[in-house]
Each structure stands twice: as C-alpha cells, then as structure tokens.
Amino acid sequence: MEKLLSYLEQNKDRYLTELKEWLAIPSISTSKENAGDVKRCAEWTANHMKKIGLQNVKIFPTAGHPIVYSDWLNAPGKPTVLLYGHYDVQPPEPLELWTTPPFQADIRDGKLYARGSADDKGQVFIHLKSLEAYLKNVGSLPVNIKLLIEGEEEIGSEHLAGFVKENKQLLKADLVLISDSSMFAKGIPSICYSLRGLAYMQIDLVGPNKDLHSGSFGGTVHNPIQALTEIIAQLHDKNGRITIPGFYDDVRPLSKKEREAFKKLPWSDKKYAKELGVKELYGEKGYTSLERVWARPTLECNGIWGGFTGEGAKTVLPSKASAKISMRIVPDQTSAKIAKLFTNHIKKIAPKTVSVTVRDLHGGEPAITPIDSPGVMAAVAALEKGFGKKPLYQREGGSIPIVVQFKQMLGLDTVLLGFGLPDENAHAPDEFLNLDNFFGGIRTSLHFFNELPNYMNGASKKKTAAPKKPKAGKAKAKKR
Ligand code: BES
Ligand code: MN
Numbered sequence: 001m002e003k004l005l006s007y008l009e010q011n012k013d014r015y016l017t018e019l020k021e022w023l024a025i026p027s028i029s030t031s032k033e034n035a036g037d038v039k040r041c042a043e044w045t046a047n048h049m050k051k052i053g054l055q056n057v058k059i060f061p062t063a064g065h066p067i068v069y070s071d072w073l074n075a076p077g078k079p080t081v082l083l084y085g086h087y088d089v090q091p092p093e094p095l096e097l098w099t100t101p102p103f104q105a106d107i108r109d110g111k112l113y114a115r116g117s118a119d120d121k122g123q124v125f126i127h128l129k130s131l132e133a134y135l136k137n138v139g140s141l142p143v144n145i146k147l148l149i150e151g152e153e154e155i156g157s158e159h160l161a162g163f164v165k166e167n168k169q170l171l172k173a174d175l176v177l178i179s180d181s182s183m184f185a186k187g188i189p190s191i192c193y194s195l196r197g198l199a200y201m202q203i204d205l206v207g208p209n210k211d212l213h214s215g216s217f218g219g220t221v222h223n224p225i226q227a228l229t230e231i232i233a234q235l236h237d238k239n240g241r242i243t244i245p246g247f248y249d250d251v252r253p254l255s256k257k258e259r260e261a262f263k264k265l266p267w268s269d270k271k272y273a274k275e276l277g278v279k280e281l282y283g284e285k286g287y288t289s290l291e292r293v294w295a296r297p298t299l300e301c302n303g304i305w306g307g308f309t310g311e312g313a314k315t316v317l318p319s320k321a322s323a324k325i326s327m328r329i330v331p332d333q334t335s336a337k338i339a340k341l342f343t344n345h346i347k348k349i350a351p352k353t354v355s356v357t358v359r360d361l362h363g364g365e366p367a368i369t370p371i372d373s374p375g376v377m378a379a380v381a382a383l384e385k386g387f388g389k390k391p392l393y394q395r396e397g398g399s400i401p402i403v404v405q406f407k408q409m410l411g412l413d414t415v416l417l418g419f420g421l422p423d424e425n426a427h428a429p430d431e432f433l434n435l436d437n438f439f440g441g442i443r444t445s446l447h448f449f450n451e452l453p454n455y456m457n458g459a460s461k462k463k464t465a466a467p468k469k470p471k472a473g474k475a476k477a478k479k480r
C-alpha cells in the first residue's frame with residue numbers, strides 16, 4: 001500500500017492532465033450534434049482502459065450511445081467487483097454563466113472546473129487511477145474487476161437495461177461499486193444507502209387552432225398558458241403536499257430510528273438557504289429538509305414554454321403551451337404507477353377549454369441498499385483510511401435507476417461510494433470537483449480493493465460472509 005500511495009503522490013500532475021483531456025470531449029448525450037463526440041469519448045475511455053492495463057476492452061454499440069466494457073479477472077478465488085459509471089455529461093448551457101469554458105478544464109482554488117468533473121468522469125477516473133497504480137506497480141489487483149461505463153446515464157440509460165439483461169454472464173460479479181454521488185459535506189465522507197427514483201412527464205396543451213391577436217380575441221378564449229399554470233398551481237396544496245390522488249399510497253414512512261439518525265447529522269437550514277440565495281425554504285410540512293430531499297417524494301416543474309418569449313413585446317394569445325414535470329419518488333412507489341396517476345389526474349383537472357396530451361418521457365425506480373453488506377463494510381474501512389475520518393450514512397435525493405436493475409437482473413447489491421460534494425454544481429454552470437476529494441477518492445479506492453477480500457471470504461461462493469464489522473460514524477442511520 002505504501003508503494004501505491006507514493007506512486008499516487010508522484011503522479012498527481014499527470015493524473016490531472018489526463019483527466020483534463022477526457023473532460024475536453026463534449027460527450028453530451030442528449031444532443032444529437034454531439035453524437036460524434038460521445039462516440040469519441042467512448043473510444044478515449046476504451047483506449048485509456050487499455051493503457052492502464054485493463055483487459056478485454058470492448059466498445060459495445062447500442063441503438064443509442066456505446067457502452068464501454070473492460071475487465072481484469074486474474075485473481076481466482078477473490079471477489080469480483082462490477083464498477084459502473086458514465087462518461088456522458090449534461091449540456092453545459094447557459095454558457096455565459098461559466099467562469100471558464102466548460103470543456104477546457106481549469107483548476108482554481110483546489111477545484112477542477114469542467115462539465116463532467118464531478119458527474120461523473122472525475123469520479124470514474126478516481127477508480128481508473130487506483131487500478132492503474134496496482135497494475136503498474138504490483139502487476140495485479142487484490143480483486144477481480146469488471147468495468148461498465150455507459151454513455152446514456154444522463155438521458156435515462158435507455159439501452160443499458162437491455163444490455164445487462166443480454167449479458168448476464170459477462171457481468172456476473174459479487175457486488176456493484178458506483179461513485180456517482182456526493183459526500184455529506186467537505187471533510188465528511190459518507191456511504192449512501194438510498195436514492196430516489198424518477199417519473200418524468202410532459203404536458204402539452206392546445207387551445208385555439210392558431211395564435212390569435214390578444215386584443216381581438218382576448219376575453220373569449222382560454223389562454224393555454226393560463227390554463228397550464230392553473231393546472232400546475234393545483235399540483236401542490238398549501239402544506240406543500242402533492243395533490244394527485246393516491247400519490248402517497250405506497251410511500252414507506254420514515255422510521256423513528258431513521259428520523260433520529262437524520263437529526264444527528266450536522267445541518268443548518270439557515271446556512272443552506274443562504275448558500276442557495278433564497279429568503280426562506282419551501283417544502284412539505286412536517287418534515288425536515290433532509291427528510292424532504294432524501295426520503296419524501298416531490299414534484300417539480302422543470303420547464304414551461306409557450307407564446308412569445310423574445311425581446312420586446314408582442315400581443316398574442318398563443319395556441320399552445322407546454323411544461324416538463326418530473327416527480328422524484330421513494331420506496332415503495334414505482335415510476336409506472338406514478339406516471340399513470342399523474343396522467344389521469346392532469347386529464348381530469350384540465351379545463352374543457354383546451355385539449356391536453358400527457359407524455360411519459362422516462363422513469364427510474366428508487367433504491368435502498370443494505371448498509372451492512374461486506375462491500376459496505378469494506379467501503380467504511382476504506383473511507384476511514386482514505387479521508388482519515390469515519391464515514392456517516394446518508395441517503396441522496398438524486399437517481400441512478402440502474403441500481404435497482406442490477407439487483408433485479410444480476411442479484412447484486414450496490415455500494416454507493418460518492419466523492420462529489422453537494423455544492424459542486426452538477427448539471428449547472430461552473431461544475432467542479434474538489435481535488436482533495438479526487439485524491440482522497442483515489443486513496444479510498446486503493447484501500448477498498450485491498451480491504452474487500454477481507455470482508456468477503458470466498459465471496460464468489462458465500463455472499464454473506466462478513467468477518468469484521470468496523471464501527472461506523474456515530475451518526476449512523478440504520479436501514480429499516
Ligand atoms: N450522478 C447523478 C445521480 C445523483 C445525483 C446521485 C445526486 C446522487 C445525488 C446522475 O448522473 C443523474 O443526474 N441522474 C439523473 C437520472 C435521470 C436522468 C434518470 C437524475 O438524478 O436526475
Ligand atoms: Mn452521474
């Protein structure tokens with residue numbers, strides 16, 4: 001381990017130079033114009049895997065963006081880790097709000113700024129560099145590893161589930177490792193044990209069959225923008241609760257134990273509001289902020305459009321109005337049922353003055369992962385060594401839908417080992433990765449692979465063996 005850690009120290013600059021090269025490829029999965037860049041990014045990923053000594057590197061084309069696979073399986077009798085991550089990124093717009101261009105990574109104040117730095121190239125790179133350190137210095141790994149790095153995570157992983165289903169043998173492993181979430185705060189490492197799911201919808205309203213002069217027609221026809229906002233305004237009540245009938249039916253209530261564990265975490269609503277620039281927080285009554293974002297379902301209007309939005313003024317009563325609305329869902333809600341409840345409700349409350357279409361764009365299921373699995377125990381030990389501090393247990397409000405599918409299709413539990421930070425501007429301008437976390441992450445990854453066999457004796461045969469149980473941080477949230 002000594003040798004590996006000093007290799008890391010000596011190669012820090014090169015690691016950053018290489019990561020910058022990867023970050024320079026605008027692998028924006030949602031943008032058709034960038035399809036070539038996404039492909040080039042998959043190739044870069046595959047080449048880099050070869051360069052660091054991974055084997056069987058393969059790019060699997062899909063009907064969408066390619067999936068990159070590689071492995072190193074020369075540790076017989078040792079556990080096999082399936083490392084999942086994504087090389088695609090969110091669009092960088094609005095560009096004018098970036099301090100430096102999104103695809104020219106820039107280091108300022110110990111932070112690496114670029115689109116994809118935290119979500120998720122930087123976090124995938126943490127493990128690539130840890131694997132490189134082993135393969136270049138020891139010539140082997142303490143575990144077997146399979147890497148699955150996809151290019152469609154940010155658009156709902158459309159073709160990944162099919163790939164996993166068709167390649168069960170190829171992806172056979174003992175556990176899944178994902179670094180695509182955040183630590184609780186700077187200097188406070190954490191293990192994440194739950195993610196919310198998602199149901200993403202679009203509403204399209206049509207009023208009159210063409211745009212109308214608002215003077216000649218205003219007063220006789222229901223403006224579709226008004227009708228749409230009336231609909232949206234009804235979706236929450238005065239207590240911040242969602243009004244769709246049956247919406248909360250399958251929500252697993254928070255246990256007293258978990259609520260108490262959340263309350264012990266270092267948190268200030270005042271500080272949070274100040275950082276976000278809001279005068280007051282908003283949310284479902286009767287729940288704390290952490291409860292609302294981690295364990296309660298929510299509904300957000302992501303965008304709304306229609307009519308005239310150009311410069312100046314145009315008097316128009318528009319023909320159409322639309323909105324994109326997403327709902328974060330929690331165990332035991334399902335995206336299909338929630339999408340159906342939403343669709344029925346919108347159709348029911350839409351006024352007769354307009355015609356309404358509701359579309360289900362994509363969905364993903366919420367996940368709860370065990371917090372006492374051997375993989376998690378090894379991660380706890382590794383974080384303590386990598387960051388010098390015991391991690392705490394936390395949930396997350398974001399979604400990684402494949403987690404549930406790995407469990408369903410491969411029978412595998414996931415370890416969510418996030419190295420981002422909650423304020424790293426993921427999906428927003430000036431996304432960054434804190435370099436202390438980047439290097440702490442590499443140290444943690446080195447320790448994780450080294451520790452894992454100790455917690456998984458003969459893991460390939462027995463999945464439950466967990467000899468040593470380290471004590472986790474005192475703010476420990478137990479799974480119900
Ligand atoms: N890395 C995030 C998921 C995430 C965000 C985990 C915050 C934990 C905390 C991932 O890249 C992402 O953005 N996922 C989408 C999923 C969607 C497109 C199905 C999300 O959460 O919006
Ligand atoms: Mn991500």
Ligand code: MN
Pocket residue numbers: 090119154426427
């Ligand atoms: Mn993301």
